Amino acid sequence: MQEETQKVKAIIVGINDTTDELFNYELQELVALCEACNIEVIDEFYQKLTSFNSATYLGKGKLQELKQLKDTYKIELIVFLDELTPVQLRNISDVLEVEIIDRTMLILEIFQKRAKTKEAILQVEIANLKYMLPRLVGSYTHLSRIGGGGGGSGGARRGSGETKLEEDRRHIERRINKLSDELEKIVVSRKNARKLRNQNEIKTVAFVGYTNAGKSSTINTLLQMFDKDLNKQVYVENMLFATLETSTRSIKLTTNEEFLITDTVGFVSNLPHHLIESFKSTLEEIKEASLIVHVVDASSPYANLQIDTTNKVLNELGVEEIPMVYLLNKIDLVKSPLFLPRVDQDNIKLSNVTKEGFTELLTYIKSHLFNNTICCKFLIPFTKGDLFNTLKTKAHIHQFSYENDGILVEATVSDYLYNLYQEYLVKS
Numbered sequence: 001m002q003e004e005t006q007k008v009k010a011i012i013v014g015i016n017d018t019t020d021e022l023f024n025y026e027l028q029e030l031v032a033l034c035e036a037c038n039i040e041v042i043d044e045f046y047q048k049l050t051s052f053n054s055a056t057y058l059g060k061g062k063l064q065e066l067k068q069l070k071d072t073y074k075i076e077l078i079v080f081l082d083e084l085t086p087v088q089l090r091n092i093s094d095v096l097e098v099e100i101i102d103r104t105m106l107i108l109e110i111f112q113k114r115a116k117t118k119e120a121i122l123q124v125e126i127a128n129l130k131y132m133l134p135r136l137v138g139s140y141t142h143l144s145r146i147g148g149g150g151g152g153s154g155g156a157r158r159g160s161g162e163t164k165l166e167e168d169r170r171h172i173e174r175r176i177n178k179l180s181d182e183l184e185k186i187v188v189s190r191k192n193a194r195k196l197r198n199q200n201e202i203k204t205v206a207f208v209g210y211t212n213a214g215k216s217s218t219i220n221t222l223l224q225m226f227d228k229d230l231n232k233q234v235y236v237e238n239m240l241f242a243t244l245e246t247s248t249r250s251i252k253l254t255t256n257e258e259f260l261i262t263d264t265v266g267f268v269s270n271l272p273h274h275l276i277e278s279f280k281s282t283l284e285e286i287k288e289a290s291l292i293v294h295v296v297d298a299s300s301p302y303a304n305l306q307i308d309t310t311n312k313v314l315n316e317l318g319v320e321e322i323p324m325v326y327l328l329n330k331i332d333l334v335k336s337p338l339f340l341p342r343v344d345q346d347n348i349k350l351s352n353v354t355k356e357g358f359t360e361l362l363t364y365i366k367s368h369l370f371n372n373t374i375c376c377k378f379l380i381p382f383t384k385g386d387l388f389n390t391l392k393t394k395a396h397i398h399q400f401s402y403e404n405d406g407i408l409v410e411a412t413v414s415d416y417l418y419n420l421y422q423e424y425l426v427k428s
């Protein structure tokens, strides 16, 4: 749950250099990002331009208009739709005399507020510092963020001189190196945990997709189907970036096949580059998946745009080789198949409300993960009772009988178990 603190009032500002429809979507998304950061959007302010003003983002006259609007509403914060250059940041601050942030800073702020595990905290802080580094010169810096403190301080640090600037820069660089070393240690232990899992032959299905598409909800529905323990549920909220950390749960089917499902952080268009870089270690989990489930909010008019954004990040991670299925989620909200997003690969229509599509999803997962299973017979000596127990938990036993020289078991097993128990196979 998000802490209930007083909301900060803000105006959002953008330049419309695209179609009105796309621009409105971008503004709406910025409002949702603000909400996720406890910022209340009072007004939207925009200018139609073919290119941004390199010095002041908006035209000079428009900037003055914005200043008046800010004074009228007594606004404490102005949020810009696009990433501002260090020069724009400084010039705009000079004119507006109010705290200003851009979309990138906003996303970094959300991640900073939500990060809970040591790994996520380190990742966000590194991304923050890397973003800040080129913007140190006379900007409204967020130096309070160093050391993981709360963000958003707006004190001007103008004119502190070259030496001070160099000092700050070196301090930040040292801190980035130190944090990166710490992060590396966590990454190594994560890798080792994954290696162990691989040795146990347990396959993973990674759920990826745009933020708020319903990844965590779908995982929870699956968990409920096979495990009544509600403590294993993952966090769900109607808010951008509800999930920030990767979490993995195991599912055991009634036929004893077992696999892992991994919930991942949601993507958003123009995700800050430093953030993707920093989160790559978390997203590494996707690389080792046997199947990627790409969850899409099929009810969003911008579903195709969101699919493209997600695919772009996936390409950056280099996971094109892993089989992927689109999950067209929230189908309960789609009025006509005509409105469904167009995808040219395998896809399953699904709803966490009506629960339709889950049987199909499970069949799909099973066929991809366990297609190399073998139906065979073993004769297990009575002295190897533990092997029989393993088969009972890891394989699908069709029948068994106690014979003179051991237990005769007919089962469907993975090729891994098949090879492991070669010596007990009964040749037919």
Ligand SMILES: Nc1nc2c(ncn2[C@@H]2O[C@H](COP(=O)(O)OP(=O)(O)OP(=O)(O)O)[C@@H](O)[C@H]2O)c(=O)[nH]1
Pocket: 209, 210, 211, 212, 213, 214, 215, 216, 217, 218, 235, 236, 237, 238, 239, 240, 241, 242, 243, 244, 264, 265, 266, 267, 295, 329, 330, 331, 332, 333, 350, 351, 352, 353
């Ligand atoms: N109507 C409808 N709403 C859904 C469905 N699935 C999820 N939702 C809602 O969509 C919102 C987002 O769901 P989450 O499961 O948190 O989405 P997510 O993809 O994990 O989001 P992030 O963690 O922010 O990336 C929640 O309010 C869910 O209740 C569905 O099938 N139908």
Ligand SMILES: [Mg+2]
Pocket: 215, 216, 217, 235, 236, 242, 243, 263
């Ligand atoms: Mg989630």
